[in-house]
Amino acid sequence: MKQILPVADAAQVRRYARGLLRRHPGPLITTLSLHALAAVAGLATPRLLGDLVERIKEGTTRVSVDEIALAIAVFVVAQSVLVRFAAYASARLGERVLAELREDFVRRVLAVPVSTVERAGSGDLLTRTSRDVDALSHSVRFAVPETLTAIVTVFFTIGALVLVGPILALPCLIAVPILTVGARWYLRRAPAGYLRENAAFSDITDGLAETVDGARTVEALRLAERRVRRTDEDIANSYRAERYTLGLRTVWYPLTELAYIIPVVATVLIGGWFTIEGWVTLGQVTAATLYVQQLIDPLDRLLSWLDELQVGGASLARLLGVAEVPDDRRASGVEPDGGEIEAREVRYSYVDGREVLRGVDLTLVRGERVAVVGPSGAGKSTLARLLAGINAPDSGAVTAGGAPLVELPLDALRGQVALVTQEHHVFLGTLRDNVALARPDATDEQIRRALSAVDWPAELGLDTELGTGNHQLSPAQAQQVALARLVLADPHTLVLDEATSLLDPRAARHLERSLAAVLHGRTVVAVAHRLFSAHDADRVAVVEDGRITELGSHHDLVAEDGAYAALWRSWQS
Template structure:
């Protein structure tokens, strides 16, 4: 897989949202029930106000004077007072119910945001290494920071407010129709403008917001890669090109942001106009109907108040619809990780040459003949006619055949681009072959479960990461159940004497405000992890190449302790690494062209001999 990660479609986003509702359905149902009760309580006030108007009108009589038939002044005042008190009481009840509905909604949102964050982290960590390495750095960073933050900040406030507003609007609309069907139908017809404007906006918002999010990711990628490659940029005088790339990314981000702004401008203007029509329609129609005696004045007042009650929830929806579109685009990017295809897991080889024999079982070996079929039956590694290409390009490996015996030290050498590091990745189970097999104990290496793979084979490269956490946490990544004594023993084995002098011991923080580790110390932490993981096989891809000579010598001494008793496959970019290996595999153009001991290959006078003489000069011809 290459390029940016996929984006979830509308159906996938809907399923994910429904899944979150089901995950906390009791709390969500409580929020909706409180919203319905609050909306119902809000209907009482306008209805009672209409009753007050009718009571006063009846008291005034047909002519509006004091000779009406609605009771004496004292009775009217008493009824108005009673209705006014009820209005106050139901207003208080509505406020209390809305408060608890909002609280339930915020609680639901926070829980949901936490689940989304945790799920995103799990999915990110579960990405096949081959996928994670090909994703633009800015894309994954943007999804894990700005996109997650957008979703997390929208859920606790906007989602509950939107749900409550929708409930309120639905209840008010039903109340208007029930109060007087004619006035209700007219009010709903006038509200159609709000619906049309919103529909127009929603039809254009998703692609616009996704484009804006993609532009932000591209900008983040340009900034991250420029910062990470600052030395290269400076050395090759590429500052001008990188500046142009950043400016182009900024321009695209600005363009896409303005596109979403234009959509919001049209929506807000259309909805503001739509607000005036229902109120005007109710007042005009109500006056005509009241004049004809079809409705009472109180009914017209109540209907008008109900229409006014729609403005508040409509305002909430108007503001929320923009935030929700933004959050929906972010959520689609976050959920896009579910569309990443799992790593290809080849079936175990059943051919006699597949190495399905229990010979050579050693430390960290498989379950043996009586174990599960998915467990290696030994530690013998067999590469059989392996072909591999990156992203469906030209094959980098072309029919590689190789058998590595348990406990053997094999060096893989060859010119740059010969396929050495790619072979190392296949041996470590990071990538499966396009065709052919790479097995350990008869089981495809890439098909092993992650924890089993870690015990079987590990790839150690030049790049090692120390997390901004305690030393204990950094080491326990390889062995979560390791004791303090085991952690200290691993550090001691790789010569990390500095760890004993840390002020907080194993609990000392590394990075940031804590202890700053240099390259040699980071390498020692990495090698200590290898000891704790205790794999049977190590694939070394120039693990000390980035260190200065002094640090490299110290790391190589530490590495000697790590290598003891294990199968070692060294991707040797420098030939002195190959000299002491049990065997040397020479690669050229994706194939193994020579295989044998150092002395035998030098004596054969082939490609390895030429490389060796070129490396050491004519004085090495007698070696």
């Protein structure tokens, strides 16, 4: 069964969010202060209008009306200026926090063990790095500052309402139970609903990625209808998940709208009664009604962005969950002495009950070149991954100088052994940047020597910009870049899993001989279908049905007339 990457719980999300905000106390205080000042400036207009109504009722002059109008204009302008600077401060704080979130997530993703990523599949991780990051970006840029603004505005507006007349604040209490019950009902259901929605989208991405990557296999085995059914099922699950969250909103939103209207109507009616009884003035009722009306906008923004915060919180939980992946390396404290790599009684299975390797024994003599050959599906690539320390055997051990490879920290492991497969990635940047990934402190001369070892074309210099929108490398050139990284990394043991498969046979053989000269004295394990690699090797290991059935030099195995001899004759014909 495919392993799904974990999701952080609500407590972890809250701790992380608080930690992020505590890193920026100055900008946070500045932002909140500007929003508070803008809210205070916005509270002046209803109070002034209430005074104006009261003066008109009692009789006033044109000068008095002009003075109030001028005061209102001043406060409106002041509020506009403060809102502008508050929005700017919020945006700066949001972008700074978002940058830290992205950097932190990249560090977390890069720390996930390769074996875990492969078991989980690409769909879940792709969704987290794309859809969840985008959703969180929207929340950080807009939902968080808008929510903070709304909270500050609501707080000061209620304060102003109480100052106008405490008795006039009573009608607002009618909305409290409606909003409280509605919010509790919604918040109990929304987080889980949005997590299901994101997980369902991950399944769609995973299924589509598998279908596209294996398009030739799907076509050859006539699996198109099965893949279409899988996609239809994933879309149906996503539809049900999104319909559930939409159903929550169709209950929540009308309920909140009702809670907005009732206090305004109640303030007018009850305020009128209080005025008739002489408990309050008409100006106070006017100001109170305007304040209650003014509460609608920040409350509406607060509750609307609350839904967006649920989406962002679910995305943040999924992003933080990446850090919860357990490390697949258990440091034992044993230091490798740079000696031989040895596999003893190694067994491994991807699915319980179906072993891919069955009791493999292999000792790599320092400085020799070993070719691993055999039919497809025999377990060659799996053996290569275990010899490179990518996966741990189910039983038995793979050691380097007596230290189990899976108990070495990654930095120590890469100094012992490195794996290059036929799958390569060219990063956006210069050729120099791409090769120097193996050794960031490498000089240009060292990088050139590494490229020369893999027969790199001279016309593509170190400053050539690679990646999307720049110079596009052919698949064969991408393999050469990967091999150049390997030469530059300079581990004492190299595992090449079809590392030259994308080159034509003549170029591949020439490249392998060039590498052999450069890597003289280092141990090389080459998994290959092209048997000239085996012909040039010191020893050949024949893997069949998860076992090494033959081991020896090319000439000895041909003379034995066994499985290798049959492969050699077939390849020669």
